[in-house]
Amino acid sequence: FLELPMSARAGGMGDSYAAMPDDPLGIYYNPAGIVFLRRQTVSLVHHIYLQDISGNSLAFVSPYKNWAFGLAPTVFSMKEEPVYDSLGNDTGDKFAYNTTIIPAAAAYRLGNLGLGLAVKSYSQEIDGETAGTTAFDAGAIYRLNAWLFGLSAQNYGGKIYGYDVVKIQRLGAAWAGGRYLFAADLKREGEAGGSLSLGGAVSLSDAVKVR
Numbered sequence: 001f002l003e004l005p006m007s008a009r010a011g012g013m014g015d016s017y018a019a020m021p022d023d024p025l026g027i028y029y030n031p032a033g034i035v036f037l038r039r040q041t042v043s044l045v046h047h048i049y050l051q052d053i054s055g056n057s058l059a060f061v062s063p064y065k066n067w068a069f070g071l072a073p074t075v076f077s078m079k080e081e082p083v084y085d086s087l088g089n090d091t092g093d094k095f096a097y098n099t100t101i102i103p104a105a106a107a108y109r110l111g112n113l114g115l116g117l118a119v120k121s122y123s124q125e126i127d128g129e130t131a132g133t134t135a136f137d138a139g140a141i142y143r144l145n146a147w148l149f150g151l152s153a154q155n156y157g158g159k160i161y162g163y164d165v166v167k168i169q170r171l172g173a174a175w176a177g178g179r180y181l182f183a184a185d186l187k188r189e190g191e192a193g194g195s196l197s198l199g200g201a202v203s204l205s206d207a208v209k210v211r
Contacts, residue, residue: 003166003168003189004047004049004076006025006028006045006047006057006072006074007023007025007026007028007029007043007045007057008045009023009025009211010023010025010026010028010029012199012201012211013183013199013200013201013211014183014197014198014199015185015187015197015199016172016174016183016184016185016197016198016199017029017030017170017172017183017185017199018030018139018150018151018152018170018171018172018185018187019141019148019149019150019172019173019174019183019185020033020148020150020172020174020183021033021034021035021036021037021114021141021143021148022036022037023043024037024041024042024043024059024060024061024070024072025043025045025057025059025072027059027061027070027072027103027105027118027137028072028103028154029152029154029170030116030137030139030140030141030150030151030152030170030172031070031103031105031106031107031116031117031118031137031138031139031152032107032114032115032116032139032140032141032150032152033107033114033116033139033141033150034061034063034068034069034070034105034107034116035063035066035067035068035107035108035109035114035115035116036109036114036141036143037061037063037068038063039063040060040061040062040063041060041061042058042059042060043057043058043059044056044057044058044059045057047076049076051078051081052078052079052081053076053077053078053097054076054077054078055074055075055076055077056074056075057072057073057074058072058073058074059071059072060072066108066109066110067106067107067108067109068106068107068109069104069105069106069107070103070104070105070106070107071102071103071104071105072102072103072105073100073101073102073103074100074101074102075098075099075100075101076097076098076099076100077096077097077098077099078096078097078098079096080094080095080096081094081095081096082094082095083095095127096125096127096128097125097126097127098124098125099122099123099124099125100121100122100123100124101120101121101122102120102121103118103119103120103121103137104118104119104120105117105118105119105137106118112142112143112144113140113141113142113143114140114141114142114143115139115140116137116138116139116140116141117136117137117138118136118137118138119134119135119136119137120134120135120136120137120155121134122134122135122158122160122165124160124161126161129161131159131160131161132160133157133158133159133160133165134157134158135154135155135156135157135158135165136156136157137152137153137154137155137156138152138153138156139151139152139153139170140152146175146176146177147173147174147175148173148174148175148176149172149173150170150171150172150173150174151170151171151172152168152169152170153167153168153169153170154167154168154169154170155167155168166189166190167189167190168187168188168189168190169187169188170185170186170187171185171186171187172184172185172186179202179203180200180201180202180203181200181201181202181203182198182199182200183198183199183200184196184197184198184199185197199211
């Protein structure tokens with residue numbers, strides 16, 4: 001669940017989000033990005049996944065001078081499912097899944113450089129078994145005219161059910177000029193190796209964007 005896209009905008013950009021500022025739910029990709037928001041901002045996303053898993057993310061960011069502070073709780077759950085044996089008989093047991101992620105972030109802006117740190121509380125329940133932990137994210141974004149460069153390290157520290165929380169590193173660049181936006185990320189997740197993601201957007205009007 002730590003690899004699911006939390007921001008609809010990030011999903012539309014192909015998960016290329018390490019260098020993207022101005023999104024409260026960007027806390028999940030690079031906590032430095034929130035410092036580029038100029039006013040208090042709220043974002044709400046509803047998630048629908050396979051196996052009747054759904055969730056909601058609510059993010060709030062408040063800037064103050066060269067600082068910004070954000071909170072972005074997310075809850076995932078699924079409907080209780082009956083448990084069957086190998087012959088297809090209902091055992092009378094039920095299977096359920098719930099997880100909660102609560103990141104709190106602070107970021108500081110020094111000229112064109114933004115620096116951010118987030119602490120995330122995780123709790124998860126699978127079929128009555130509960131586990132929880134705390135992990136940390138850190139990131140930086142540098143703005144150079146129309147170019148943006150970002151670096152973040154996510155999910156450091158903590159274990160879930162005795163397993164290390166998957167660590168993610170992101171290195172990204174984005175170009176925003178006029179109506180157009182292009183972004184690319186190099187990402188490494190745990191021991192899975194690296195991957196490249198690309199995204200783009202065009203503004204059809206102030207209120208309509210296609211990604």
